[in-house]
Amino acid sequence: MSTVGQSPQTVGYPQARWTLATIREQCDWLRVTSLGGMWQVLKRLQLGLKRGRHYVHSPDPEYAAKLAYVQTCLHFAQTDPDRYVAVYLDEVGYSRQPSLAADYAPVGRQHAPLARRSHHQDTVCRGLGALHPLTGQVCYVQFSTITTRRLVQFYTHLHTMFPHAETIFVIQDNWPVHNHPDVLAALLPQDYPFSPPVSASWKHLYASPLRTGSLPIQMVFLPTYSPWLNPIEKLWRWLKQHLLHLHPHADTFDLLKQRVLDFIRQFEQGSPALLRYVGLLPD
Secondary structure, X not given: OOHHHOOHHHHOOOOOOOOHHHHHHHOHHHOOOOHHHHHHHHHHOOOOXXXXXXXXXXXXXXXXXHHHHHHHXXXXXXXXXXXEEEEEEEEEEEEOOOEOOOXXXXXXXXXXXXXXXXXXXXXXXXXXXXXXXXXXXXXXXXXXXXXXXXXXXXXXXXXXXXXXXXXXXXXXXXXXXXXXXXXXXXXXOOOOOOOOOOOHHXXXXXXXXXXXXXXXXXXXXXXXXXXXXXOHHHHHXXXXXXXXXOOOOOOOHHHHXXXXXXXHHOOOOOOHHHHHXXXXXXX
């Protein structure tokens, strides 16, 4: 039934969501005489009331072209792994204070699962990771903050992991720090064919030629506002579901950080299970 696939406002209703009454009215050709009957019809058609989810469509006018370029880089890495490597890079942050989530508990409001918070000031740890899409191998570090110097150190570590590669394609989002002049100065000249994100406050730094580094990193930027294109985002979801939601370590933050490291390190040598989880390997 195509009716519920569009907004009620497109057919003259002022409301934002469909109700059984407006569906019955709009589909009068069904000759349903009651709201309960309308519900039964929808059930037979496998249509039901579902909770919505947040959604932002990428406004990038070069979305298709950038995605095609990403696929080209992945193709090089898959067909000629002796020369090319591709990884997905992303940052993650987690807090001393536990995040809220559902958990099993006795029925009744008085038995709700508790996110036990600390009296300490909330602090954040930030992780930086890269996922190899062919093996499931993960490279990961974490700090209180991620600076340009630490980003260059991470790229250097990637190079030591893949010393044979002539080019390492690092597929990442559009955080401007990724394209900071101090980062570019450590890398070989970049061949990315689209205009990368540049902070307005840094443009004067590009006025003079940048130093040329030696790291064989080629940065590949995803279309803007498109986190669904970065599979490592699902690794962070797994981390949050496994360790961070309702965690009991608000007063032992160092222990939580160590447990996060232990969780990520299980993927250091690669993992088919991780590839299946993030959608890069069929079940």
